[in-house]
Amino acid sequence: MAESLKVYFLIANRMYIGDGIRSTLGLSVENHYSHTCVFYNKMPRVTEYVQENIDWIRDMEGDVFAVVDTMDEEAKKYNVDEVGLTAITLEELAQRLKEADVIIGYGLPKQKHAPPPACAD
Amino acid sequence: MAKDPDKLGIFVTNPQYMPQLMKIVEAAQRAGKKVKIFFTFKAVHLTKQPDFPKLVQMIPEADLAICADSYTCEGFDVETDIPGGMTPKQMRTQAYHGEILDECGKYLVL
């Protein structure tokens, strides 16, 4: 049996959030302590599928964080109070990353513009 | 399985680094190292780049795969449109990323 690793997916780009959560879960089910860290953005619409993935990650001793001091008030309130992501500050995250085995800068950088209606959901 | 200290796992999440990926693989091979690569989400679009079949030829079948679900989610057909030079065995799940972490002594994300 391979060693269980502490893994953190860091997600800066809104288009990558849903898939980053899926990929995080992919390592949870491989017996790693797998975490998603959402930076900057308000979560896209949380489908039943995404919610199930978040719950499953937590059942497998991982978590899905909102890095709150990178977010505006609206995003912070929505991600933490409505979606239920675990609030974490950049400093707190850094302490966790110091203990991490694998840190994954997932996908594209933060985008500068708000999503147009075609991909806002 | 023990980690291979001479193997670089590359987790490709990004659809815009094909030239860089090719150069990293070439440099690793020049240094006598092996690579194991997994393409996920938007990075599966790299399978449509002209250099992709060349990359497939450079790497043993067991050491290169793409996420079949991502490929389907991006609109491609996993049965009738297997990317250049790949086999159906290389259409995999996220568990392949777990294999990379288990097997590779070194790890890079693109």
Place this chain on the structure above:
Amino acid sequence: MKILHVYRSEPNEEVQKLVSLLNEGNEAMEFKLYEAKDDADYDKLIQMIWEADKTISWW
């Protein structure tokens, strides 16, 4: 521990802050992938990956 930070694009303020906190008590190296051009740059990257205990690749 020796950490290699690979920057795929120019690091922003938050990345710089995390990198600085992670580097505390460690030896750090960096590689700017967005500036890499020729084979020699990539040979250097491979050499650095094998020299480092951990590689972190930032957006």
